[in-house]
Amino acid sequence: MRRTGQPTAALRHGGARTAAALASLAAVVALTGCSLAYEEDICSNGEYPVLSVGGTGSACVSDGEKPPTGYTRYPQGKVPQQVDDKWDVYWRTHTLDKDGKVIAAPATG
The missing domain is CATH 1.20.5 (Single alpha-helices involved in coiled-coils or other helix-helix interfaces)
Incomplete structure (x- = not known):
């Protein structure tokens, strides 16, 4: 039992x-x-990110070089550093016009 x-x-x-x-x-x-x-960096060491004027495209440029035609530097204090950080997400829906003014990004479709 x-x-x-x-x-x-x-x-x-x-x-x-x-x-x-x-x-x-x-x-x-x-x-x-x-x-x-x-956290993945937006650009490699020795580079800085740039934003396409009038669009949401971006690129990395070697330090000491100017942005290529059609691109500009991000406004000071609003530069994305890592993928999906505050500014990386922000610039997916915003961009800069030819005068450097922040505007809503054009709709994609």
């Missing part, structure tokens, strides 16, 4: 396996969580 309140041997070992599986899962989550924090 089995005593109530006492787990069987199989249940005790299953609990140990479950605990080991949960510990492994926690380790995977911890390691993956670190890699999700990676």
Whole structure:
């Protein structure tokens, strides 16, 4: 006759396996969580980002060089640094006109 309140041997070992599986899962989550924090720079070292005039296109230009025709520097304080940062997202729906005024970006379609 089995005593109530006492787990069987199989249940005790299953609990140990479950605990080991949960510990492994926690380790995977911890390691993956670190890699999700990676932020990709808009440009490489030695470059700066520029915005296409009248559009949402962008490019990277070597430090010391002027932006190519049709591109301009971002306004000071509004330069995207990493992909999906505040200014990268902002400039997806805004642009600069030929006079340097911030305007809504043209609709794409």
